[in-house]
Amino acid sequence: MSRLLEGKTALILGVANQWSLAYAIAQAFAREGAGLLLTYQGERQRQTVEGLAAELGARQVLPCDVTEDEELAQLAESLRAGRVDAVVHSIAFANREDLYKPFVETSRAGYALAQEVSAYSLVAVARAVAPVMTEAGSITALSYLGATRVVPNYNVMGVAKAALESAMRYLASELGPRGIRVNCISAGPVKTASARAIRDFSSILDHVAERAPLRRNTEPAEVADAAVFLASDLGRGVTGNVLFVDSGFQVMGF
Secondary structure, three states, X not given: OOOOOXXXXXXXXXXXXXXXXXXXXXXXXXXXXXXXXXXXXXXXXXXXHHHHHHHHXXXXXXXXXXXXXXXXXXXXXXXXXXXXXXXXXXXXXXXXXHHHOOHHHOOHHHHHHHHHHHHHHHHHHHHHHHHHEEEEEEEEEEEOHXXXXXXXXXXXXXXXXXXXXXXXXXXXXXXXXXXXXXXXXXXXXXXXXXXXXXXXXXXXXXXXXXXXXXXOOOOHXXXXXXXXXXXXXXXXXXXXXXXXXXXXXXXXXX
């Protein structure tokens, strides 16, 4: 069986634990022959990511706090001697209190933080990595249906994901002449550590399983395989798109 990412190097941001979508994507990339570069945020996360990197056979683990320009510059410098074929952006954050109260009560600081970490970081990472990306490079970000529809209790994160998807389209336009493709995967709700911050998340899972055309929730491996497609030569003609991997839930009117 051919390995779709053989000989490619992939930078994956957001591998926080074994339940994260970024970890599932890293597993799939390793299975398909990609060399992995992983990042971590802060010393508290370093040991965990280094342990996961060892399990995955990753080549390197690099520090990268996307809110710090110095660390982004350091990431770019660390990559300068090599090349990157694929980037996976699986980073998002909002204060729990801004998720638990009505959107109209979102604080100015909380709104800015969600935008900076969840949306602007894609722009900053693309700027840092694009100079070392190959002409057939791929950048993939993780989004959610809350970017375009109102999802109860998703609040400020939905607005941040809307900005992420818009940023993806502008980046696809600007980086396209270099041969770099930029896309988003809109994954269905998945039981991850970060998803627990969404109030009544279990009810969202139940609703999707009941209403989605496939009558089930999304599996992390399905999202990971879609990421493999976008990073591989099979996805060479796809850019500026949001690929839904959600058991078809996005087509339903009610």
